[in-house]
Amino acid sequence: PTHDPTIVSHKKVSHVKLESIRNAKNQEVPLYALPRPPVANFKPEKNQQSKSFSQSVFAHHGANDIQEQFEPTFVKLDKQVLRFQGYFKESVVESRLENYRMRKVTIFYFLEDKSIMITEPKQTNSGTPQGAFLKRQMVLKPDGSQQPFMPQDFRVGLDIGIYGRSIRIYDADQYTREFFKNIGQEQPEATQAPIDNFQTSQIPIPxxxxNEMKEYLEKELGGGKVASQKQFLDNDRKVLRFYSKSEGLQFIVHYYLADDTIEIRENHYSNDGRDSFPLYLRRQKLPEK
Structure with missing residues (x-):
């Protein structure tokens, strides 16, 4: 605590002193022009003389005539997070299917305290532990300057080094693009992440x-069905009948439109001297020649 709670003091503390008390590490947190600022409604009688110190120093980025009530930096930048999509290449040993794997990650940059959190979406049967890749913490640049990463260090298409891993950023969400557009540094267009052998193996192959083997197995099991179901439904019980004669014998030919089969019956009459067989040719398909 910065004071003794048992001592009652009505002395006012300036907002500059309060800001220094909250920021114990004395790290400078810049006040960015956020694309979606909180809306503050003031009474119409508020004039230039009644504005606080922060209103005169940090003018509203949307319109200079809007009167803004003082808010500490950690309140103004609270829940303001930049999100990037990236990937890095990891070697795979003792596998005959792949030599490397492209691991996709999501990078969250918190403007409030310059902290970074990295998560990895889970994949089914990936064989690697996924989820929280890096817990939220402040990460220093690998160049030895002992300075934390700033928003300007993240660009689509560039590589960033975080704890020995080189992560390529290939996309950013809409809010992040609005943020960089507001500060005059628009992000490039998104690129495609490469696909490795593991992702290719996860794509379902029909x-x-x-058809010939399927029809053969159905016939072997005593089944089978009409090749065209629509033809069967449209022409079921529709039969063409023809009368023919060959070598003095009369025949009746039935042509079934449902499955293109033919049946031939012999036309008998009384005392024709022939055995009355019911069918001359049972119902079946006949070749054209």
């Missing part, structure tokens, strides 16, 4: 259909 089984190859062998």
């Amino acid at each position: 089984p190859k259909k062998d």
